[in-house]
Amino acid sequence: MAFESLSDKLQNIFKNLRSKGKLTESDVKAALKEVKMALLEADVSFKVVKQFINSVTERAVGSEVMTSLTPGQMVIKIVNEEMVSLMGSETTEISLKPSNEITVIMMMGLQGAGKTTTAAKLASKFKSKGRKPLLVGCDIYRPAAIEQLKINGEKVDVPVFEMGTKHEPVNIAKAAIEHAKSNGMNVVILDTAGRLHVDEDMMNELAKIRENIDIHQTILVVDSMTGQDAVNVASNFEEKIGIDGVILTKLDGDTRGGAALSIKSVTGKPILYVSTGEKLTDIEQFHPDRMASRILGMGDVLSLIEKAEANIDAEKAKEMEKKMRKAEFDFNDYLESMAQMKNMGGMAEILNMMPGMGAQLKGAQLPDEKALGRIEAIILSMTPKERSNPSILNPSRKYRIAKGAGVDIAEVNRLVKQFEQSKKMMKQFSGMMGGKRGGKMGRFKFPF
Amino acid sequence: MSEEKKGFFAKLISGLSKTRSNIVSGIDSIFKGFSKIDDDFYEELEEILIMGDIGVVTTEKIIEGLKEKVKENKIKEPEECKELLINTIKEQMDIGENAYEFENQKSVILVIGVNGVGKTTSIGKLAGNLKAQGKKVVLAAADTFRAGAIKQLEEWANRAGVDIISGNEGGDPGAVIYDAVGAAKARNADVLIIDTAGRLHNKKNLMEELKKIDRILEKEYPNVYRETLIVLDGTTGQNALVQAREFMNAANITGIVLTKLDGTAKGGIAVAIQSELSIPVKYICVGEQIDDLEKFNSEQFVNALFTQE
Numbered sequence: 001m002a003f004e005s006l007s008d009k010l011q012n013i014f015k016n017l018r019s020k021g022k023l024t025e026s027d028v029k030a031a032l033k034e035v036k037m038a039l040l041e042a043d044v045s046f047k048v049v050k051q052f053i054n055s056v057t058e059r060a061v062g063s064e065v066m067t068s069l070t071p072g073q074m075v076i077k078i079v080n081e082e083m084v085s086l087m088g089s090e091t092t093e094i095s096l097k098p099s100n101e102i103t104v105i106m107m108m109g110l111q112g113a114g115k116t117t118t119a120a121k122l123a124s125k126f127k128s129k130g131r132k133p134l135l136v137g138c139d140i141y142r143p144a145a146i147e148q149l150k151i152n153g154e155k156v157d158v159p160v161f162e163m164g165t166k167h168e169p170v171n172i173a174k175a176a177i178e179h180a181k182s183n184g185m186n187v188v189i190l191d192t193a194g195r196l197h198v199d200e201d202m203m204n205e206l207a208k209i210r211e212n213i214d215i216h217q218t219i220l221v222v223d224s225m226t227g228q229d230a231v232n233v234a235s236n237f238e239e240k241i242g243i244d245g246v247i248l249t250k251l252d253g254d255t256r257g258g259a260a261l262s263i264k265s266v267t268g269k270p271i272l273y274v275s276t277g278e279k280l281t282d283i284e285q286f287h288p289d290r291m292a293s294r295i296l297g298m299g300d301v302l303s304l305i306e307k308a309e310a311n312i313d314a315e316k317a318k319e320m321e322k323k324m325r326k327a328e329f330d331f332n333d334y335l336e337s338m339a340q341m342k343n344m345g346g347m348a349e350i351l352n353m354m355p356g357m358g359a360q361l362k363g364a365q366l367p368d369e370k371a372l373g374r375i376e377a378i379i380l381s382m383t384p385k386e387r388s389n390p391s392i393l394n395p396s397r398k399y400r401i402a403k404g405a406g407v408d409i410a411e412v413n414r415l416v417k418q419f420e421q422s423k424k425m426m427k428q429f430s431g432m433m434g435g436k437r438g439g440k441m442g443r444f445k446f447p448f
Numbered sequence: 449m450s451e452e453k454k455g456f457f458a459k460l461i462s463g464l465s466k467t468r469s470n471i472v473s474g475i476d477s478i479f480k481g482f483s484k485i486d487d488d489f490y491e492e493l494e495e496i497l498i499m500g501d502i503g504v505v506t507t508e509k510i511i512e513g514l515k516e517k518v519k520e521n522k523i524k525e526p527e528e529c530k531e532l533l534i535n536t537i538k539e540q541m542d543i544g545e546n547a548y549e550f551e552n553q554k555s556v557i558l559v560i561g562v563n564g565v566g567k568t569t570s571i572g573k574l575a576g577n578l579k580a581q582g583k584k585v586v587l588a589a590a591d592t593f594r595a596g597a598i599k600q601l602e603e604w605a606n607r608a609g610v611d612i613i614s615g616n617e618g619g620d621p622g623a624v625i626y627d628a629v630g631a632a633k634a635r636n637a638d639v640l641i642i643d644t645a646g647r648l649h650n651k652k653n654l655m656e657e658l659k660k661i662d663r664i665l666e667k668e669y670p671n672v673y674r675e676t677l678i679v680l681d682g683t684t685g686q687n688a689l690v691q692a693r694e695f696m697n698a699a700n701i702t703g704i705v706l707t708k709l710d711g712t713a714k715g716g717i718a719v720a721i722q723s724e725l726s727i728p729v730k731y732i733c734v735g736e737q738i739d740d741l742e743k744f745n746s747e748q749f750v751n752a753l754f755t756q757e
């Protein structure tokens with residue numbers, strides 16, 4: 001879906017207007033129609049979009065835009081600001097009681113939203129903060145749901161409390177809290193069954209848990225790909241059970257995630273975390289401003305930088321940079337930078353976060369993860385000496401490496417050649433860059 | 449056929465009765481208050497379509513087409529215009545006569561989709577459905593990734609009373625499929641249904657894995673009827689279109705299973721997918737019981753699209 005980014009579209013609209021010197025109301029309206037389309041394409045609820053456009057129009061028709069030299073950017077700025085303010089301008093953490101009390105958290109949501117996985121991710125997060133979490137299997141309906149929770153609990157090394165599928169969830173929850181008390185655990189996470197917001201019996205089950213147990217936080221887990229129905233889901237859960245916070249899942253897909261805006265504007269409750277992958281550590285803080293850019297299709301550079309920072313050892317990066325400058329880069333470094341990129345979620349994910357890249361690069365040929373794996377195998381088949389001094393690679397050595405890596409000798413040759421080329425390129429680059437140090441982005445390099 | 453239709457209607461009504469008191473009168477209520485066809489009227493239609501997740505692009509296409517037809521046929525009454533619209537979508541969503549050919553032949557059904565759309569559950573229901581028709585069904589639990597997925601399918605196999613071939617969690621899905629094909633041949637199964645791990649369509653290596661599965665089937669189980677169903681969550685918005693497009697690159701998709709339609713979501717994105725990619729919806733899911741999987745009925749679907757609470 002070759003989305004033209006919203007910024008491009010707006011620039012186009014305003015391109016011809018500059019000469020007029022002044023924008024008219026109808027120009028702004030035309031621009032906001034594009035904004036409206038972008039929001040609808042991002043699955044923001046129709047009603048929310050309508051309201052939103054009205055409030056933006058009010059501001060945009062005012063003098064702010066009219067006198068601006070770059071009206072396109074001005075409109076985007078206003079849209080972005082309004083959106084951030086709608087989504088809450090601050091990041092919020094899940095609130096926990098002091099460690100000497102038990103915090104009970106209830107996860108709820110539709111089927112397949114990702115409650116069980118998210119519950120385990122949360123538990124792991126709390127654990128790393130020094131809390132003692134307990135996961136509780138309250139999904140007595142879906143076949144193997146408890147099994148799934150147990151396996152995930154094991155993976156993150158958090159105990160799981162369950163009573164099989166024959167007890168009422170409210171009783172399981174009660175027993176779990178007792179269990180937590182006597183075992184010194186202080187965060188109890190209830191994983192409830194997926195349910196439709198219109199299924200009265202099932203909603204009553206949750207209401208009953210809420211009534212009988214002192215629940216500190218109820219968390220609605222929502223699939224970020226949800227469409228127009230997100231509003232119905234959120235308002236029903238809010239009305240019938242009450243929501244304290246929201247977690248958005250599957251944000252590692254390419255959805256724009258307009259549901260986030262709909263839910264926030266309908267419930268007013270904060271979005272706490274976003275879940276961005278299948279690994280049980282893939283849960284991140286929610287940043288309203290970044291989500292705003294994403295919904296508008298403007299990329300998420302901030303998250304990218306942060307990811308790079310979290311995954312790249314600053315010392316190592318400095319050392320690497322020095323090596324690159326002097327073109328002393330060898331296969332050991334190559335291997336290391338590959339590992340760093342993998343930590344960041346691979347090439348595709350990095351590119352996806354770049355403004356405008358997500359759409360444009362769709363379908364473009366990226367070096368796929370398998371090819372990277374083969375390169376890794378080739379390098380690992382070299383002796384330490386060969387890795388640090390590739391110039392000694394003669395045909396007999398290459399033959400041995402190819403055999404060791406289980407690849408064709410041509411692939412080894414190609415890699416060595418590529419390596420020499422990138423070394424050359426780096427020499428040129430470092431010449432070009434002179435003494436000027438880049439900002440944050442300058443600190444990591446792609447291994448190509 | 450008529451019996452099947454009745455079953456479908458009853459099921460849908462009961463599935464919908466949780467939310468909607470009256471499915472038929474709802475359609476008309478939207479169009480009340482319009483005495484002539486004007487911009488407001490079209491805007492109202494547009495709103496209904498977009499709120500049903502049909503998406504801006506497809507909605508505009510539909511409305512443009514409608515406007516032309518209204519002009520051509522000199523239609524004056526909103527009522528007529530409404531019928532025209534509903535019939536157009538109905539026709540478009542109508543599935544061909546050979547949609548369920550796999551029921552008549554020895555076949556293999558590959559089931560794919562992103563995470564959490566209801567693949568395993570749909571397979572359980574489909575297995576029950578085919579078994580009830582007297583078919584010999586074998587399931588392959590090739591979702592070796594998600595914790596508990598194999599157990600979940602085993603439970604469904606139990607409920608449906610069909611055979612299941614499974615490997616170990618974390619194992620190679622290709623190996624499971626290889627074994628399952630062997631079992632299907634040996635046991636002379638009519639239908640082999642393969643459950644795959646949920647995968648986001650933008651994860652390249654996972655899509656490659658899907659291609660590999662496709663190749664194994666092509667090679668090991670030739671000359672059987674191939675059906676590849678993509679399961680889409682009915683509550684999904686515009687991303688479902690992207691999903692379908694990307695999955696098409698990895699496998700030859702022959703139909704859609706649209707799940708979770710017993711809530712308030714309309715699943716309108718299926719209209720966009722049909723219009724852009726020509727993939728028909730073949731089944732819908734309206735509940736969690738084993739018989740809550742129904743063959744698609746365009747009439748019911750479109751009516752529901754135009755029903756508001």
